[in-house]
Amino acid sequence: MRDKAKHAMRLILEAARFEVEDVDDPLDLSAVRDDTCLLVLCSNDSDLISQFDKTNYSLMIDDHEMTCKKLLFSIDKDIVTENCIHWGVDEFVRYTGEAVLADILDRELSLDLTSLKSRKITVADAAAGQEIAQKEEPSGITIPHYPIKITEQAAMRTGGVQGTAKLRFIPYYLFHYTSSGEQIYKERRIPFDADGWGAINAINGIKIDLDDKLVEENEIPFGAEVADPHIRKDEATERIVSELIDRLTQKVRIKQEKGDAIFYEEKILKPERKNISVESRQVFIPIWQIRGKKIVEVNAFTGELLSEPMDEGVEIF
Numbered sequence: 001m002r003d004k005a006k007h008a009m010r011l012i013l014e015a016a017r018f019e020v021e022d023v024d025d026p027l028d029l030s031a032v033r034d035d036t037c038l039l040v041l042c043s044n045d046s047d048l049i050s051q052f053d054k055t056n057y058s059l060m061i062d063d064h065e066m067t068c069k070k071l072l073f074s075i076d077k078d079i080v081t082e083n084c085i086h087w088g089v090d091e092f093v094r095y096t097g098e099a100v101l102a103d104i105l106d107r108e109l110s111l112d113l114t115s116l117k118s119r120k121i122t123v124a125d126a127a128a129g130q131e132i133a134q135k136e137e138p139s140g141i142t143i144p145h146y147p148i149k150i151t152e153q154a155a156m157r158t159g160g161v162q163g164t165a166k167l168r169f170i171p172y173y174l175f176h177y178t179s180s181g182e183q184i185y186k187e188r189r190i191p192f193d194a195d196g197w198g199a200i201n202a203i204n205g206i207k208i209d210l211d212d213k214l215v216e217e218n219e220i221p222f223g224a225e226v227a228d229p230h231i232r233k234d235e236a237t238e239r240i241v242s243e244l245i246d247r248l249t250q251k252v253r254i255k256q257e258k259g260d261a262i263f264y265e266e267k268i269l270k271p272e273r274k275n276i277s278v279e280s281r282q283v284f285i286p287i288w289q290i291r292g293k294k295i296v297e298v299n300a301f302t303g304e305l306l307s308e309p310m311d312e313g314v315e316i317f
Helices: 001-016 047-052 088-106 123-136 152-159 233-248
Strands: 018-024 029-031 038-044 056-061 064-065 068-072 085-086 138-145 164-179 182-185 186-190 194-203 215-221 250-260 263-268 276-291 294-299
Touching: 001 018, 001 038, 001 068, 001 088, 001 194, 018 294, 038 064, 047 068, 085 088, 088 138, 152 164, 152 276, 152 294, 164 215, 164 233, 182 263, 194 215, 194 233, 233 276
Parallel strands: 038 068, 068 085, 138 276
Antiparallel strands: 018 029, 029 038, 056 064, 138 215, 164 194, 164 276, 182 186, 250 263, 276 294
């Protein structure tokens, strides 16, 4: 069990951009990042934990001595420490899942390494604190997203359903397009100028009107879920270009007279691909999914009641 815990702790710390190495017994790992040094012990041995808790450790790098923080992972709920960071099952599960998500999104995991004195937590304390933690704690995952302006209760009122609400973040490609150029046909000038913003759902391909003015780059709430995109960025870009070309394409009809005859000539003119530019990036829109007598979803940014699921039932990580 200790080897498995050690492996998982390595993944967590590497997701937080630490340089992680094995160390000699009785410790398990050392992790260094910038001016932070961390020593890790995975154990349920009370004597070993007691020795770890009261021992001071330091690391010498290029004649610079760094005082090491100590991180203990133990599933023994009766263990009490005074001088180290103490992770139990809840912290282990939380950070293991967030490390996987950080790897998927290619982002740095944020860890709370505040060294506070721990205490025994009663069952009543844990039950009371769990709900607060889920609602108020940051998740450690930072993604670009639109702000959450609608509360859980407001979403339930909008949806007309009472039940269990879950906050989910749906991926979109936010894009800005520009088009230029023109064509001349029979002395007729046809311009192809265009400039605008929009977004395309990275799962079901639905387009909506959005701009980048309100996008935030900060941590999402603890317990929120983030959907994985099913449409690649280049696929979304090509669709945007194709639709813009179709929208700007014009049918030109020219009237001509030859003697007593009048006839019309039609020509379809399209903008050239080289004159179209699309810049896009991935952002996320928060939604509340409420499960009661039925399942409803409410956009947590706009307050809009959604007529269809944002993710078409895709698996959530």
